[in-house]
Amino acid sequence: MEFDPSKIEAKWQQKWEEAKIFEIDLKKAKNPYYSLVMFPYPSGDKLHVGHWYNFAPADSAARFMRMKGNDVMTPMGFDAFGLPAENYAIKSGIHPDTSTRSNVQTMVKQLRRMGCMYDWSKMVNTSTPEYYRWTQWLFLQMYEHKLAYKKEAPVNFCPSCQTVLANEQAQDGTCERCGTTVIQKNLSQWFWKITDYAERLLQGLGDLDWPEKTKIMQQNWIGRKHGINIAYDVEGTKEKIVCFTTRPDTNFGATFVVLAPEHPFAMKVMDRQIVPNTGEDRSKHVRWYYEQSLKKTELERQEEGRKKTGEFTGFYAINQLTGYRMPVWVSDFVLGGFGTGAVVGVPGHDVRDFEFAQQFKIPVIRVVVASDGDASPIERIEQVQEEEGTMINSQFLDGLNIHEATKRIMSYMEDKGIGQIVTTYRIRDWLVSRQRYWGAPIPIVYDPDGKPHPVPEKHLPWLLPTDVAFKPTGKSPLTESKEFIERTEKLFGKGWTPEFDTMDTFVCSSYYYLRYLAEGDEKHLVDPTIEKRWMPVSTYIGGPEHACMHLIYARFVMMALKDFGFVSHEEPFKKLVHQGLITNKGAKMSKSKGNVVSPDSLVEWHGSDAFRMYLMFMGPFTEGGDWSDTGIKGIDRFVKRIHAMCTSNVNKKVDQPEVIAALHRTIKKVTEDIEGLRFNTAISALMELLNLLEQEGGVSSETAKTFTLLLAPLAPHLSEELWESLGGKDFVIRQKWPVFDPALIKTSTFVIAIQVNGKLRGEIEVDAGAPKEEVLAKAKAHPNVQKFLASRVKKEIYVAGKLVSLVV
RNA sequence: GCCGGAGUGGCGGAAUUGGUAGACGCGCACGACUCAAAAUCGUGUGCCGCAAGGCGUUGAGGGUUCGAUUCCCUCCUCCGGCACCA
Numbered sequence: 001m002e003f004d005p006s007k008i009e010a011k012w013q014q015k016w017e018e019a020k021i022f023e024i025d026l027k028k029a030k031n032p033y034y035s036l037v038m039f040p041y042p043s044g045d046k047l048h049v050g051h052w053y054n055f056a057p058a059d060s061a062a063r064f065m066r067m068k069g070n071d072v073m074t075p076m077g078f079d080a081f082g083l084p085a086e087n088y089a090i091k092s093g094i095h096p097d098t099s100t101r102s103n104v105q106t107m108v109k110q111l112r113r114m115g116c117m118y119d120w121s122k123m124v125n126t127s128t129p130e131y132y133r134w135t136q137w138l139f140l141q142m143y144e145h146k147l148a149y150k151k152e153a154p155v156n157f158c159p160s161c162q163t164v165l166a167n168e169q170a171q172d173g174t175c176e177r178c179g180t181t182v183i184q185k186n187l188s189q190w191f192w193k194i195t196d197y198a199e200r201l202l203q204g205l206g207d208l209d210w211p212e213k214t215k216i217m218q219q220n221w222i223g224r225k226h227g228i229n230i231a232y233d234v235e236g237t238k239e240k241i242v243c244f245t246t247r248p249d250t251n252f253g254a255t256f257v258v259l260a261p262e263h264p265f266a267m268k269v270m271d272r273q274i275v276p277n278t279g280e281d282r283s284k285h286v287r288w289y290y291e292q293s294l295k296k297t298e299l300e301r302q303e304e305g306r307k308k309t310g311e312f313t314g315f316y317a318i319n320q321l322t323g324y325r326m327p328v329w330v331s332d333f334v335l336g337g338f339g340t341g342a343v344v345g346v347p348g349h350d351v352r353d354f355e356f357a358q359q360f361k362i363p364v365i366r367v368v369v370a371s372d373g374d375a376s377p378i379e380r381i382e383q384v385q386e387e388e389g390t391m392i393n394s395q396f397l398d399g400l401n402i403h404e405a406t407k408r409i410m411s412y413m414e415d416k417g418i419g420q421i422v423t424t425y426r427i428r429d430w431l432v433s434r435q436r437y438w439g440a441p442i443p444i445v446y447d448p449d450g451k452p453h454p455v456p457e458k459h460l461p462w463l464l465p466t467d468v469a470f471k472p473t474g475k476s477p478l479t480e481s482k483e484f485i486e487r488t489e490k491l492f493g494k495g496w497t498p499e500f501d502t503m504d505t506f507v508c509s510s511y512y513y514l515r516y517l518a519e520g521d522e523k524h525l526v527d528p529t530i531e532k533r534w535m536p537v538s539t540y541i542g543g544p545e546h547a548c549m550h551l552i553y554a555r556f557v558m559m560a561l562k563d564f565g566f567v568s569h570e571e572p573f574k575k576l577v578h579q580g581l582i583t584n585k586g587a588k589m590s591k592s593k594g595n596v597v598s599p600d601s602l603v604e605w606h607g608s609d610a611f612r613m614y615l616m617f618m619g620p621f622t623e624g625g626d627w628s629d630t631g632i633k634g635i636d637r638f639v640k641r642i643h644a645m646c647t648s649n650v651n652k653k654v655d656q657p658e659v660i661a662a663l664h665r666t667i668k669k670v671t672e673d674i675e676g677l678r679f680n681t682a683i684s685a686l687m688e689l690l691n692l693l694e695q696e697g698g699v700s701s702e703t704a705k706t707f708t709l710l711l712a713p714l715a716p717h718l719s720e721e722l723w724e725s726l727g728g729k730d731f732v733i734r735q736k737w738p739v740f741d742p743a744l745i746k747t748s749t750f751v752i753a754i755q756v757n758g759k760l761r762g763e764i765e766v767d768a769g770a771p772k773e774e775v776l777a778k779a780k781a782h783p784n785v786q787k788f789l790a791s792r793v794k795k796e797i798y799v800a801g802k803l804v805s806l807v808v
Numbered sequence: 809g810c811c812g813g814a815g816u817g818g819c820g821g822a823a824u825u826g827g828u829a830g831a832c833g834c835g836c837a838c839g840a841c842u843c844a845a846a847a848u849c850g851u852g853u854g855c856c857g858c859a860a861g862g863c864g865u866u867g868a869g870g871g872u873u874c875g876a877u878u879c880c881c882u883c884c885u886c887c888g889g890c891a892c893c894a
Contacts, residue, residue: 213812217889220811225893245894258894306892333892343894351809352892426893544888581888617833619821623814631820634833637848681822684832691832753828758875760828784861795874803827807874 003643005607009717013115021731022074022117026517029071032534035062036513036573038542038550039077039124042103043084047110048589049597049615049627054579056612057621057679058541059116063713064674065538066117067737073534074117075516077124078104081132082505086438090470096438097466100127110600115608115716117733122516126508132440133461134515134525135508138557139432139443140454141564147193150452153431157185162474164435181297189433189501190442194556198222198425200570201555209575211622214547221548223426228410229340230419232257232317234265235325236277241265241317244339244424247349248413249405252394253367256345257317257328258310258356260336261293265328269313282314286330293332301332308333308356320418321395331356339424348378349385367393368402430553432504437468437477439502445488448495459491464502476500509550510557513537513572525566532568540573543581551576577677580624589627597627606632609715610639616679616714638687639718645690646708646722651698660744662692663703667740670710679714686710701726709738753803754779756788772798779804 016022026032037058040051059074066072078100085096085103092099104125111118124131142148156165158175165175165182174181194201202222205215227246234241241257259266268274270287289311310331317326326344333352334343347357347364357364358381368389369375375392378384391397396412397405413419433442443455443462455462465481478484478500488498514526517534521527542550551573558572581588584595602611614635619625655663666689673682689707693699699707705726712719712732723732747768752775754762762782766775776796779785788808795807 213888216812220890223893227894243894247894308892331892333894335893338893340894345894350894352894355892424893547889617820625820628820628834631834638833640848680820681832684822687832751828755828755875758873763828797827797874799827803875805827805874 003640005609005639005717006604008721009113009115009608012717012720013112015720016115016731016733019731021734022119023121024071024073024119026073026519026530026534029073029533031070032538033062033065033070033072034513034534034537034539035065035072035074036516036537036540037074037076038540038546039079039509039512040107041082041084042078042080042100042107042125044088044099044103045591045596046103046106047599049599049602050582050589052114052599052611053582053615053624054541054543055111055116056114057579057616057677058539059114059716060612060616060679060713061539061674061677062117063716063733064737066733067709067712067735069736072117073119073122073516075122075124076111076116076118076120077122077512077516078107078126079505079509079512080104080125080127081439081502081508083436083438086436086470089438090472093470095466097127100125113603113608114612122519124512124515126440126505126512127438129461129463130520130522131515132464132508134511135440135503136443136455136460136462137457137525138507138511138561139503140457140460141566142192142560143444143454145560145564147196147560148190148432149193150188150190152186153189153191154184155187155189155435156182157474158182161472163472183297184294187433187435189431190444190499191429192432192556194430194552195425195427197556197559198224198427200559201427201552204555204559204571208571208573210573211544211576211578214544214551214576214578217547218552221427221552225424225426226421227339227424228413228419228421230344230413232319232326232344234328235316235318237274237315239265239268239274239315241328241342242340243342243344244422245344247346247402247406248409248419249391249394249397249402250346250349250367251319251344251409252321252397253346253348253365254319254322254326254344255324255347255357255365256326256353256362258331258334258343258345259313259328260334260341261290261330261332262336263330263334263341265342266290266313266330269315274315276314279314282312285311286313289330296332306352306355308352308359310356310360312360320416327362329356329360337428338426347384351381351384351386354378354381354384365393367391427552430504430506430556432507433501434504435476435500436502437464437470439505440464440508441478441484442499442501442503444499445492446497446499447492452499453492476502478502506549506553510553511561513540513554514561514567525561528566528568535567535569536572536574539575539577541577541579544578547578578622580620580622582624582627584627586626602629602632606636607639607717609718610635613639613683613714617683619680621677621679638683638690639715641690641694642707642711642715643718643722645693645699646704647725649693649698650701650704650726652696652700655700655703656696659692659696659699659703661747662689663706664740664744667706667710667738668745671737671740674713683714686714706738708732709735750801752779752801754782754785755803755805756785757807758805761785761788768801772800776804779806 037055062072062074080100085100088099089096158165158180160178160180161175202224205218225246227244228248229242229244231240231242266286270283270290272283275281308331310329313328315328317328319326345353345356347354348366349368364378366378368385369392370385370389389402391400391405397408410421414421441462441464444452445455446452465484467483468477468481484498488496517530518526554572559570561567562570584597587593587595589596614632617635666685669685670682705728708719708722719732749765749767752764752766753760762784764778764782775798793806793808797805
């Protein structure tokens, strides 16, 4: 019988659609299983093989879960706001909405050809008003619950393009498009208080079935640190400078204090609000340094490397422990946003502090002796002692190791009221403002005094205006819209203005998994009873590049929504899996590199089933690899051989016991492998079984049917076709997954390997129940083994059913 | 620099509560079919050997063990993430 995948695939895709077998009734489902893949960006490049590499195995796993008796929901949608569409609009003049909608259409068409179980009735597109009204609603909720606030923050700005750049567009400190050096500009922007959730985000990781690597990355991103804020008096003033440190044990060796250039104390100095009563007035120097640091580009910062710059403020802070007069400096190696923005310098025991001290000739004191006993003065950078050691020159801490000393000094400082034990986090609040057109408008308006007010919910969706050109002007594109301003004045009054910024696209993707469950509900974000049953997502599959952005934001939003009372779960994704990355000639596929491999012609040529299986057979799903189609022939042959076996070679009434045993071993192996997402070995197990059937010269209808069931998640179209031709009822995807019989797997004899001194010297076949003595005797009798048993056998080891090891 | 992960034939890869390394597939070689080629099928494919058999072997070196791809130590290379975070 002639085999034509493209005909078969079109036929079954149509049948599935007509029977609506992938549309899930969320309310009626008995065993909800929510299988989710990270939704794609509807790029003009269309789907590439990387998408298939991600989606096809995810679909196979979902089909498997369905056959195991679950009500599986696998939605698909589009993360449609974002820069590429806007940049394309700037170039072509085509409105992003137009290009996005057409890209979505193309991609849906491509996706349909894959033959996945997507429930298209639940599709979302984040750039449509029906969707982004909920993005805006989320903003209002955050605002209402005081988790949204506005403050000045620097953005990347390209002076030549007159535009704000995302961090990714300003890599290496130059503009992606024109190569101009990017500068920092302060703008007033909206933030969401993810820092309020830092501890919960950290604690929640414990119970998640996520890759360890990803959990560690989130842990580091959140970056919890226990330390102490020490308040130092500034000599001759009433001021105190508070420094955060995790190493108060070394404080007897503190010889200076450094402030971030924008630290409030530095501001007071440059504004001459405080002036040292002795010595030189340094306010001009401090101001100059502050201005320089603002102007400094990312590029200059990187070129500077670790070389330290700074200015002395003219003030001294007093180290209470030693009475040491610590000069107070400003330097941009101290970050304003971490800890207190002020650092106490202990040059003997911190490399950065040492570099600074050396640069500005500040004394170095050793207070920790290294474990090798080295107590010499610290003069070179290699001698800086950050590791384990014993305290010296530290009065009551002397002799203690650094950990005990840390505890002791912390409680000492707290008792004396000079320090406060604190926990800080490295994670920053989420900057959600974007000075961009193609995003959801922030639903805020300003009264004539510039005070922000939320746009009332009844006005959502707060529509993105369309009367905007896309030429960069240095301002948010929405400022050009007459309609936007008129709309605001009409609704709120004369002199009122809208917020012109749009929201980060990560906001759109922070809750889309809930919106799939809403089925277009215009009244609620999601029906609470459905949310309760379907969340959290059973398996979430997507790239590891989202470990610290999307996957933290989504967790934060879910937690916040729970606190607001809209959802019942704390965590959105119970199980997370990262697919590997498919590269081409070693590089990530991208249009700019010109190495994008399109799946279309491959599907045309080999069929979706073969192409999917090839991608899965390439290697472990989580590892990815470099693209090459050299091996796809093997899968083509496999597919044809399956078809031949299950159509023209169904010629046996019953199969031999060895065939039955092999079949049941294969059921076991394929079941376990698909459960563990090890598709490559599941396919090779089916290949082995097929090889055996071919050796037998044919197969019974019973076994052929079981084979078809095992194939169903991996090659959905072919298996439907074979199921039908074998006389199976209904769709194969609606059948029960086969169960193996352990009794049938057992064999009556074992092949035992014989090792002498660890080297393989022979093999014997023994009965399954043979006692140890009998096996050993038989092993020693093996002629080739005898040759090596010249001297006495010192030790005999028998691993039941596996091997005999003899030591002479 | 710090935190992860990986290194196995010509290639993709398989095997780890320590137990016959190289499953499965690609490629290659030879053979069958063919006027021929493609496709298909068969045989072989770490090295030596006609064979029996022997030897070698999982990035490098060392250790534990009857036995190590698997566990421990030192080092090298590649990939991913973070990076002046106090």
